Amino acid sequence: MANVSKKVSWSSRDEDPAQGEGTPLLNGANAARYTRQFSGSGIFHIGRLSTVDLEEENVEEEGSILSRPKEIPHNEKLLSLKYESLDYDNSENQLFLEEERRMSYMGFRCLEISRWVVCGLIGFLTGLIACFIDIVVENLAGVKYHVVKQNIEKFTEVGGLSISLILWAVLNSAFVMVGSIIVAFFEPIAAGSGIPQIKCYLNGVKIPRVVRLKTLVVKVGGVICSVAGGLAVGKEGPMIHSGAVVAAGVSQGRSTSLKKDFKIFEYFRRDTEKRDFVSAGAAAGVSAAFGAPVGGVLFSLEEGASFWNQMLTWRIFFASMMSTFTLNFFLSIYHEKPGDLSSPGLINFGRFDSDSVEYNLYEIPLFICMGAIGGLLGALFNVLNYWLTIFRIRYIHRPCLQVMEAMLVAAVTATVSFAMIYFSNDCQPLGPDQSEEYPLQLFCADGEYNSMATAFFNTPERSVRSLFHNPQGTYNPLTLGVFTLSYFFLACWTYGLTVSAGVFIPSLLIGAAWGRLFGILLSTITSGGSIWADPGKYALIGAAAQLGGIVRMTLSLTVIMVEATGNVTYGLPIMLVLMTAKIVGDYFVGGLYDIHIKLQSVPFLDWEAPATSHSLTAREVMSSPVTCFNRIEKVGRIVDILSNTSTNHNGFPVVPRVNENNEPGRLCGLILRSQLIVLLKHKVFVERAHSRLKQRRLQLKDFRDAYPRFPPIQSIHVSQDERECMMDLTDFMNPTPYTVPQETSLPRVFKLFRALGLRHLVVIDSENRVVGLVTRKDLARYHLGRHGLEELQLAQT
């Protein structure tokens, strides 16, 4: 059975071949070589290789899918060759070293200060964006609910509520349509929460267009529309992506999209520095979303950093602080309480009073139980969403279909909500300290309101807060049960739509609902003993369990929850619950983000090599033979090799002289495609091989100006005369690339590669001759499956 690989939405369309991103490293034939059988040990689970079309647009036609109905695209068993790596290792060539040596101590101090300034700016701008989203969503949703409420009230008495339903559904669909159209047609990478993409970026994978200005604009617009459109989504996840984009933009001191260069921060124009700032941006995003600066730092570290650096951590912390402070400050002005800094995030769980937060030892087993339930429900959510995503990959890949699905979901959400409210007769008295902004009376008596409506007729953030804090008796168990069930499926259907939206808040809402239900049932069973009095406590624990079961973060999520509740007393139960949820959930299926990363076939590197991979050595893992360049190389050969689309290599070992019988040469450096392209563009040639004429000296600035969108080789014209010239690579290559001997075990190679964030690792023999090259895909291929060590297939998906 041949596997069919399909393109996935992240970057499937709008791919600009001129960007030099997403170029394949190996062609189909090379990919085939990767799947050689390991006959010896027998521990490998070998999947047969499918020949994958390079131009698979035709496969995506529905006709061809229908003609092969039995073939399920097992994308999680493939590894895409489309993704390039980022370069976290500085190319310490002559130019770089000269610059560093020229720089005085004061110069380094200034650099350090500008890093702090950039981080401050990142925090400030991220906070502003969060503030903007919050205010716009609040107003749009306010107008919508106001209109619908008036309409419902009008028709409750005269009959004809179906008109209200239609009005509600149409309003929702309209919002969602706008949000979906901008995402589907302008920037598909802005879909979803963006957390998987940022995880990949921090892991070292270059996801095309993920940190561009356009992505940010679409993301912000999209999230406003989808939240205002009443989908079961949150606006918190996208903040993380927004923060990362802000960071990538600010730190470069220019916008390539807007063609504006401020001529500042030029030193930061390389992957190493940029990644550090992107971590800070992601942290600032978390911080703004949840008012959790420490949680933000931990999120960045848990998801991204492999090398923990104290100074970097402090800068990330500073960005987080700035972000939550900015949001807080501007929101306090907006809410006309200037200077009141007590609601630091987009979501605020409200204050848990010290008196109500007590818990007792014998409640801990209950909490652990809830953690297990959260793990189970989370796993169910993930499995359902996984199937749905596979379905979407196969059938819903056209922008117009995607927009239609989004609109459908919006209409269904409105209908379900309406039906729930309509059929519920859970009337509650309208107290004097009424916290609901839009209480719906419907068929309740005067002075009462419909309790189900508070859960649905509200932004999800407010519903979460109601579930946490409303006094006992606000909800009846049936209401909560039905709500949990319906919202669970709605949220599951919604995640993965072509809209910008996060899954944090819906997860919290589902968990809070069943948690509160759990609390109510418990107090019924124990005849309402006073310590079970507060169902809000169980709502909080349930929310943590459900979210943990879906996303499977532990440390950072604990801190985020603690910071969002503003009270550390629940720290220990939340930890226990998250751990339990993770252990239970991991037994069945991975976390939601990991599932989506795998479905994109991203070459994601785990923290460690698979445990049982000591039997593999660099010799078996590496790609070989390697295309090497001479230290002084003919321009024609460079152009030919770079133009060869079948071997689209990105890094080339440099040897003193490639000899005729193709024996490997001694390694003397490593040069990147991007560097060669800049050299070719500036025509850094000499006439003859041993000419003493100085080549035109390039500055590091020339490389930095071209970063990160290096032109493709096709756009560079090299005349026939120039092809005969020579190029001296000595000053531009990295003379000290990291190397490993052939006998090195895979875990050892992995450790070196991961700890230093490498892109190319040269494999040498005992005489320092180049015998192979290890890249990210060579390492990411191996993973531990149910049947021991498995090898993923490489394909041009």
Added chain:
Amino acid sequence: MANVSKKVSWSSRDEDPAQGEGTPLLNGANAARYTRQFSGSGIFHIGRLSTVDLEEENVEEEGSILSRPKEIPHNEKLLSLKYESLDYDNSENQLFLEEERRMSYMGFRCLEISRWVVCGLIGFLTGLIACFIDIVVENLAGVKYHVVKQNIEKFTEVGGLSISLILWAVLNSAFVMVGSIIVAFFEPIAAGSGIPQIKCYLNGVKIPRVVRLKTLVVKVGGVICSVAGGLAVGKEGPMIHSGAVVAAGVSQGRSTSLKKDFKIFEYFRRDTEKRDFVSAGAAAGVSAAFGAPVGGVLFSLEEGASFWNQMLTWRIFFASMMSTFTLNFFLSIYHEKPGDLSSPGLINFGRFDSDSVEYNLYEIPLFICMGAIGGLLGALFNVLNYWLTIFRIRYIHRPCLQVMEAMLVAAVTATVSFAMIYFSNDCQPLGPDQSEEYPLQLFCADGEYNSMATAFFNTPERSVRSLFHNPQGTYNPLTLGVFTLSYFFLACWTYGLTVSAGVFIPSLLIGAAWGRLFGILLSTITSGGSIWADPGKYALIGAAAQLGGIVRMTLSLTVIMVEATGNVTYGLPIMLVLMTAKIVGDYFVGGLYDIHIKLQSVPFLDWEAPATSHSLTAREVMSSPVTCFNRIEKVGRIVDILSNTSTNHNGFPVVPRVNENNEPGRLCGLILRSQLIVLLKHKVFVERAHSRLKQRRLQLKDFRDAYPRFPPIQSIHVSQDERECMMDLTDFMNPTPYTVPQETSLPRVFKLFRALGLRHLVVIDSENRVVGLVTRKDLARYHLGRHGLEELQLAQT
């Protein structure tokens, strides 16, 4: 001017040469080679090398010091050769690889589970120890205060209070004498808080005897005595050290001191695994001390880890959780409120009620001001303590002198406290909700008590809590001012005494006192506006500022403070304050722990190479020539080289065959002294060089059994016949050591070394021949001083 280097107390006495620890790597002559002048760039500040006596006991005699009164021992400009490195890089030799390959997937799962079990045990035991310390201290101090209080009350009316003073001073001195004697005579490494030592251990420096059972016992006994003895110390810092010792013990499944081997966890008997557990232990210690599990994790990561691993972090987190939970649980039983888990740490700042924790935007500049004050006071504290430490190193290095100093400080502390209480006439009414356990009436009217006495006549933890929570008007400004001043100097004098004690609580207490004073003055100036009403808020901020100014941690300290207060509302101000304190303090002098590490001349590696060190390459940094072994080496040569005390190398590159004219050979492996010792001990010899006879096969178990106390070479007898035999190192050497070319810049070498936790890094030429070896001391030598890049001197201190 020749610098005189002096021995320092950490491990100056009781050094057991048979442990193979603390053996010098280079002798004095080699050290001289290190200080060659860099004439080219002129950026080096060269200190002239002093010839340092190998046996400097005579220099320590006071006579010789007096004869050279002008020579101040600049120990922070030296790097001791006494300290060895830990080996965080697995030696992936044949034995290791075979074991790993034999192990099934289930085997790795079991290992992973046992790691969790070990972490759980670490947390549990650390919590128990904390519980034990807490209960014993509380009872001892209770008895003491009770006796003294009765005595004071008796003599207040009849006169003759000086008898009370004497009683108090004698009681204090007696406690401190016991604590000091066990530290000074039995285990000097148990002195102080142990945090600098654990920092060094996690950094990769082998501090002799730091994680032994004896150290733990002395530490626990010492801290009980010094806290009960009324010194200005806390019991929190030592918990971190205790946790680390527990971790190192439990994870090895045996006690070398007790000669008891449980035959479990044998896989963990190497530095790599042990360090991971020690991080968990340190985190568990912080967690127990402050009830701050997240803070504990961050502390471990901020101080220790260079490679952040998600699974490891979760295990550390689990250990932290267990620890705080265990402490909490047992203390709740002890306090007869079983199941009440609301006081999770040794220190508990008490609950800050939500109503009183509001702060406003315009208070932020005030907080930053306080941060600056804290930074200044912290720097003053550190400078004074630095001078004091230098004084102690020179004059107070004999155990009996050290004990006498400790007793003197105890007596002076009691006297100062008594004088303060005696001369203060700050009487406060004894309210109904009186929280003081030992209110002293003294000369106050009936129904009143002496307010100064609450600050002094109490354990420091309780005093901190009073300062945070007592209602407005409890203290008058003069009382607080005088208290701050006297306690500042007492605490400064106390830190560095030969007793087990921490500096966290005294710092918090000083800060809380001046912070509260600040708050009171502020409310006086602003005529008592209602928002300034709560001086407890300023006490908290002051405490954070003072502690931050002294220890200079930011991220972990923020989280610790937040977790200890149980309320995240103060998160942002605490962060700002800690950042400010750090920036201001760093301008003058380093953190207290760093000062002490430098004074011990420990080769501590920073996070990054000095900024301006790109001009140095591996060629200039490395040690050469290198002693290499042949793959098949003569036993006699191995014994001779290992026995050579002048070149006490620990790692030896292996080459196929050392040729006659001493040309460097091609690198084919690396073998450690410890491995050779085990091989010699087991007499793994063959008769002739090319004999096909199989050598006796050793198991990894043999190496693990010898770990970590490998016998010295002197204890191994090799007969004359055996000297002529050969040893085949192939199976035992690490065949794939990490290497760098000679041209690699220092920052690049540093990054590789630090990220992977290496001990030896082989420098090779372009043909893979060994030309040098880089070790920790080669890298730690370079640091950025006031005059640019400086090079520390290596010496046998």
